Amino acid sequence: MRDGQNSVIYRADYQAPAYWIDTVDLCFDLDPAKTRVLNKMKLRRNADVAPQPLRLDGEELNLSRVLVNGQGTSFKIDGGQLVLENLPEGDQPFELEIFTTCAPVKNTKLMGLYVSNDSFFTQCEAEGFRRITYFLDRPDVMASYTVTLRADKARYPVLLSNGNLVDQGKLDDGRHFARWVDPFRKPSYLFALVAGQLVCREQRITSRAGKEHLLQVYVRPGDLDKTEHAMNALMDSVAWDEARFGLSLDLERFMIVATSDFNMGAMENKGLNIFNTKYVLASQATATDTDFSNIESVVGHEYFHNWTGNRVTCRDWFQLSLKEGLTVFRDQEFSQDLAGEASARAVKRIEDVRVLRTAQFPEDAGPMAHPVRPDQYLEINNFYTVTVYEKGAEVVRMMQTLVGREGFARGMTLYFERHDGHAVTCDDFAQAIADANPGSQFEQLLPQFKRWYSQAGTPRVTAVTQYDEPTGEYRLTLSQSCPPTPGQEHKEPFVIPIGLGLLAADGSELTSRMHVLTQASETLTFPGIDGEPVPSILRGFSAPVILEHAYTDAQLLTLLAHDTDPFNRWEAGQRLAVNRALAFMGQQAMPASDIRLDQPYIEAMRSILRHPTLDSAFKELVLTLPAETYLGEQLQEVDPQRVHAVREAMRQQLAQQLQADWQCAFETNSDTGGYVPDPVSCGRRALAGMALTHLCLAARSGAHSAGPGQPDVWPGKAYQRFKDAANMTDRFNALSALVISGNELAAPALQKFHALFKDEPLVLDKWFALQAGQPDRGGNVLPAVKQLMNHPDFNIRNPNRARSVIFSYCSANPGAFHRPDAAGYVFWSERVLELDPINPQVAARLARALDRWKKLVEPLRSAAREAIARVAAKPDLSNDVREVVTRALAD
Template sequence: MSSLREGPAIVVRREDYAPPAFWIDTVDLAFDLDPAKTRVLNRMRLRRNPDVAPQALRLDGEDLNLARVLVNGGGCSFRMDGQTLVLENLPEGAEPFDLEIFTTCAPEKNTQLMGLYVSQGTFFTQCEAEGFRRITYFLDRPDVMASYTVTLRADKDRYPVLLSNGNLVDSGNLPDNRHFAKWVDPHKKPCYLFALVAGKLVAREQRIVSRSGKEHLLQVYVRPGDMDKTEHAMNSLMASVVWDEARFGLPLDLERFMIVATADFNMGAMENKGLNIFNTKYVLANSATATDTDFANIESVVGHEYFHNWTGNRITCRDWFQLSLKEGLTVFRDQEFSMDLCADPSARAVKRIEDVRVLRTAQFPEDAGPMAHPVRPDSYVEINNFYTVTIYEKGAEVVRMMQTLVGRDGFRKGMELYFQRHDGQAVTCDDFAQAVADANPGSELSRLLPQFKRWYSQAGTPRVQATGRFDAEARTYTLELAQTCDPTPGQSDKAPFVIPVAIGLLDAQGRDLPLHLDGGPAVAGTQTVVLSEACQSFVFTGIDAEPVPSVLRGFSAPVVLDMNLSDAELLHLLAHDSDPFNRWEAGQRLALRRALHAIRAEGPVHQEPLDEAFVAAMRAVLRHPALDAAFKELVLTLPAETYIAEQLDIVDPQRIHAVREAMRSQLAHALHEDWIWAYEQHRDNGAYRPDPVSTGRRALTGMALTMLCLAARDNGNPVWPGKAYQRFKDAGNMTDRFNALSALVIAGLPLASEALARFHGMFRQEALVLDKWFALQAGAPDRGGNILPAVRQLLAHPDFNLRNPNRARSVIFSYCSANPGAFHRADAAGYVFWSEKVIEIDAFNPQVAARLARALDRWKKLAEPYRSAAREAIARVAAKPDLSNDVREVVTRSLAD
């Protein structure tokens, strides 16, 4: 991690990539683990790269104490260039040579949680992207792949479990109550996939047999006392193994596969080969402590990290600019995994809508802001700043478009060819796209591949303007599509993208019409056309009456669709569209249209901004006998304040908040009897199960309870607050309990304080549950500026710990990043708080600080007085002389014109 406070930041450019001057074939690491002073003996076998001109060997290092350097067993000359170890006069020619480096480091002082560190008495590592250099001097780059042998030695009582990558080949006792374990990884890997864990841990174990008949050991390691929360993670891991072999023919390639959970982790999880290290948030769950969302996230993240075993580990990135090669592809795979586990089509649709919501509320703003970058960036100062929703979620959409263009079976063929060509290699995004195209000759992807790859090289979100025209005499419907993409930093002119657009046409009764594109054969339901020019027309024949178009079904491309449908047409789609995504989207567009009208209106915010037609449509959805409860909850959820803000040129966060709250309050009152019906019909689910039907019922019940509490707050009726508090006390699972608590807090009811105190007393020993308790309060609706004082009080709470990333995120991020109505204060106090915390956290954990710094990167859209105050706060951070490169890159780009 280049977060050192010394010298100017260095810009790394993709065009400057050069192969390494040396290859490392084998690595033999021996660790004598001690929190204060860990000794690392690194024996490597290297050879010169014959394709590179002879030069010195430059090894990356950071915060290391160098004790010894030997070449072929003898002394050698070396020098330090900053923290880089430079060795010259090395053996010439193609013959390999041995290099031995002995260093020490202090894991207990490693607050960055990168490299080797100690958390609650246990050793962990985090090496992606550039953390291995904090363990030993090395060529810390992903295209150097080596075979690893690792020996761990430690005190037997303090560290009874010793883990590393691969297979355990030897273990035993040593003098002085010490012991050792020796691990050999049979697969070559880059150093960012190295891992070790040592501590007092217990494991849930499961033996499985693959399709080939091989037996494998699966293990989930946690701290003692957490074993009862590991069943779901193990089930998710087993499901992942089965799915990857069935869907893509990719088997588990190790004797064992291990997951280890830690409470101190900057990320969600890490796919180290065979030894995945996870944030506890994505491992620990039982019905008493975890919500339905937690269960779903664990399933998804466990799947994601396991799928990296092939897409990321067996084939890795040539350089960090190719990060989406592994991350975008693997997010796509974990999304497909979660959808494939849903037996019901409506549950698949709910998952797709949830994924798109993340993309549009997080990635689209990134694409429109100062940190905009292509899926394959061209430059960076700090690579940790590019673990973004663009690399992950937009990258996944690019892969999804490939599947759309070649079909599901064609995509599997592309994956098979990709592994035939590149297994065991470090490659590029171009290599993957080429394999998918070559496996499907004659496909649209193959025909348009050079143009399609603009999705990797061009930043920004394309806008597609759609215009429909019905010709009654010719019995045709013409759909004109035009694409544009706004300039982004460093890219002013954008060439046309390849955009698959899924289309349906509905008749007056809401039925899908058969589609004859340009007189071609009929397609039932949905036809996918490919927009590859600036403007194209598609003519559907045999249309007897003007249809209602359903465009971009299933969100077939990551674009903004501009189509001026009337309210009547949107209501028709909401009532009838066979595509669940566009049915949901119609409701969102109707709500957004009303929100924007109220925001742009003169004078005070109208307290009833919704018309009767919209209210009636929401009532019809809520009461619909055939719609899934989870789908209803999604439709009835109003667009997020951040998403509304992105539709405006000038943003007044307080007015957006007031309008959305007025819309929610109106729905609470207007549908009061319907909410009672929904609550009574869905509140009983029997024994807890995290399946889609049960989670949907709980989600709708929670929404109904919140709406009933909001109405009760306004009319002073104590019945529903009392029922919510009773449900909070009696709930048989965390989802129902937390939904009831949230209803009281969101409505700002007097019982909320009592419930919060009771909740804390019940779960004060459960760290992940306390994170929810902190986050709920920091993210609550602001009433008269009360949230920021509450946040400052939470920071002084005995259970708050700024150095724990989960706890810091639960309060500070919940306030600064997820509560715009409270954060954007006219007195600028929210921005002052933000600047204080960015600077404070940056002193010990630059990665977390840089993420927090992103909370204000859209400041230029703000109305006054927010705009000037936000700029002043960013400039205050930028003026700090000893900022990390992580934070400095973010604030510098934010302030740039």
């Protein structure tokens, strides 16, 4: 599929491998400077493919020996591949032995075998295994692995690999070995090894099937006390998958290992999951509620991959969403089920949709737009995207919507009956869901539904209503369209399930149903309606689309106050805020300081804050203004600084106008008792933190809560709460309130925070990120970011630390990044070029910070293009970065 290192790969060119690898016996002599890898394989020709040479992928390897059936053989190196032509003919298996060496300590890309904090780790997805040994490094080649690890026992007392430990013992010269056998065939991207000074938390469990299993979480010494939550999440994941889908743990043991140097969040290697420490380590003193929630979600995600990704894997990398979209859906369902009550489930759903709309919708509208199942790529690492993951999850969710929860479970069962142990496609999964539900609407619509996999872009659904008062007939016309995306000018209609409800003027619900939109336009008729109703459209965010409807303020206020669907209740509040923000942005001559929010909107927000039964977490979501990036996407041309100024002015107005209510919210929610990261307690801490921020903002404006003429007490209260907090959530919320409000107490608080947590890398990441992401006041953030990069604790080679500073500024702080003098763009280009030779994956992610440069107003647009062109002009860019900047510059 690849002709040379810099060519585009096309899905349409897929060909089955010319050879199968049945067994792999790997022996590692681990040494940081020179690790020796002996690879013994049994191969056979694929009888369905015409005879051809064997081409094995390899990268940065030193080749010492190649034997076929124990004998030396001729070979050549062609474009990084090891090519063997004189191989045994016929369909009989033959043995291939390859001996190579590599230098893990020099591997800054963190792909393949590398060293972190004097321990060995691997990351092989997507194409890292070729940096360990020559191999058919593609997901449809599945083999059985036996792995022997040998190393110095004092330096590397723990030796781990996939599967079950079958033997271990001493060797000469203070060395030892461990032999692992994985009983399940797997592709090379699921291989893993770990060796180092590690300690572990263990838990034995008995599954519903009556089998005993050993669960282990390995971390560096000193971090063991932060692993209880991850272990609990793992136990919950095992129990949930068995209860919900009948999928049991299939190994004697399941291991999680944490490392601080990792490109991704975590990796689902069979039975040996390797995690970024960010998604394992948590204690109430060092981790926020968000951290606890993310750990639960990511542990669940990687464990669920054991079946959706490992037992059944991808035929090729174009099918990445087969495992990722499905598994994101599963981890979202897991978190919702664990949340329990309806309000907590709704909060989780809103949080997931917010990620989709602020990250994936812009991707759909930008130069890197691609279908959930892409048709081409230059570098597969660039397609680990929110489209493949989050939008892919929404596609799976629509399947469940169309066949029902029980029907979806039947489809999952059939999927594993058909494909367990195989590498398959997105079409195979969709077909299993359809075949398990014969006669269903989904089965009938399957060919059209699969356009969600093949067409890029976010569909737009336009709703137009008409009410005939004399007859009481209400008409709702739904039309769909999808804008052109790179390589796809025309789009056929999608299958779009749309949750619908009608509310009376007093807020009572008149009707609720699910309509499946399949045509370009359809009209629904509701007879016998007494008085024009308020439509509640796209309930539960039933499809990943943009809904366009000319809601009046009165209608939105009715939905905000009365809708029984929590998502649309939240969405009404968001629309009210967006409408006001866009109106303010349209008044270019109006200084942001003159912005005044209208009283109906203020009173609507006040009613939410004061509502006696609404969940605190839901209140916090409603009162959070839409993100700057989301607001920018609603505009034809974007001035990010104007967007920032308007949003900040609106937040300042809410702070001032609702000051007494914020004070009440803080006092009501600030004491949650002993720390528990459950939904109710987390919601109360979130609302208390939001209230404290707004009270500090009100103090900044000169509105004194302590009474006329008295100094405001809230920054001082925030500083005291920062010092006295019994958990990281409350402490960091107080610190954030001081930094966001620009109060003079922020500086001593930041100093104290660093002193308290200087030995906690993950906590320092928060410290760095807060400063790089703070509101820009007079262009002060970029100088602060440059200063942070000179801090002794900053290390650009660590992905977490690089993201905490550089990404927090370039990707998450648009008001500060898009400077009129273009200095932010110069900084961006310098950092992309600096990171690329160190870690191309991290550099490519940073390169995407300017994806939407064409929407910028002049002169920002020209300056951004110049910065992108500056990066693109570098001759020796990685494929990762080159693909991003080339597509960004394309017309």
